[in-house]
Amino acid sequence: EDKVVQSPLSLVVHEGDTVTLNCSYEVTNFRSLLWYKQEKKAPTFLFMLTSSGIEKKSGRLSSILDKKELSSILNITATQTGDSAIYLCAVNWVRGAQKLVFGQGTRLTINP
Amino acid sequence: NAGVMQNPRHLVRRRGQEARLRCSPMKGHSHVYWYRQLPEEGLKFMVYLQKENIIDESGMPKERFSAEFPKEGPSILRIQQVVRGDSAAYFCASSSQGGTGAYEQYFGPGTRLTVT
Numbered sequence: 741e742d743k744v745v746q747s748p749l750s751l752v753v754h755e756g757d758t759v760t761l762n763c764s765y766e767v768t769n770f771r772s773l774l775w776y777k778q779e780k781k782a783p784t785f786l787f788m789l790t791s792s793g794i795e796k797k798s799g800r801l802s803s804i805l806d807k808k809e810l811s812s813i814l815n816i817t818a819t820q821t822g823d824s825a826i827y828l829c830a831v832n833w834v835r836g837a838q839k840l841v842f843g844q845g846t847r848l849t850i851n852p
Numbered sequence: 853n854a855g856v857m858q859n860p861r862h863l864v865r866r867r868g869q870e871a872r873l874r875c876s877p878m879k880g881h882s883h884v885y886w887y888r889q890l891p892e893e894g895l896k897f898m899v900y901l902q903k904e905n906i907i908d909e910s911g912m913p914k915e916r917f918s919a920e921f922p923k924e925g926p927s928i929l930r931i932q933q934v935v936r937g938d939s940a941a942y943f944c945a946s947s948s949q950g951g952t953g954a955y956e957q958y959f960g961p962g963t964r965l966t967v968t
Contacts, residue, residue: 772954837908
């Protein structure tokens with residue numbers, strides 16, 4: 741069964757710290773991996789990584805796909821209290837039409 | 853450019869009633885997906901629709917649940933004879949394309965269904 745596992749499940753850091761969130765997957769015929777930020781509402785799209793785009797960056801956030809290790813990391817530098825949220829990783833595979841399989845999420849708390 | 857819209861945002865139903873959840877995709881998007889998030893669980897895929905077609909319903913419960921995306925109007929997720937276990941947040945997402953490529957899915961704010 742296709743599986744996506746995120747770690748850690750929960751993380752508490754101080755404002756200004758750098759954090760690294762992990763996502764590993766077991767999916768046959770991988771197509772893409774997506775990161776989302778979920779606060780009290782809709783998951784907000786952050787990045788999509790594919791074989792042709794294994795590294796993305798936007799401001800203080802960056803993400804890398806390691807196809808050999810079947811994993812991805814999401815880095816957040818100089819964290820702010822507004823970064824507190826649940827970060828979701830989702831994977832799509834070629835035979836899965838467009839359906840996304842989500843991990844459990846990492847709950848990130850930034851303390852002032 | 854309006855994002856994905858869902859209504860109602862909150863819905864309370866008694867056991868045995870019907871629930872209808874609506875989703876309007878982003879402008880220019882013709883592919884719609886429904887996901888369910890049970891309390892303390894991750895998002896789970898339910899169904900993928902294009903206009904007038906169900907593409908993949910592998911995540912839909914076999915009974916009581918149905919979905920449609922008519923030529924005109926929003927996509928509807930319908931739950932008949934609701935039970936307490938149906939209480940969850942139901943999210944809709946949309947993408948500009950589907951098929952064999954990799955496309956971002958953008959999510960709506962969700963409908964929180966409570967069954968009493």
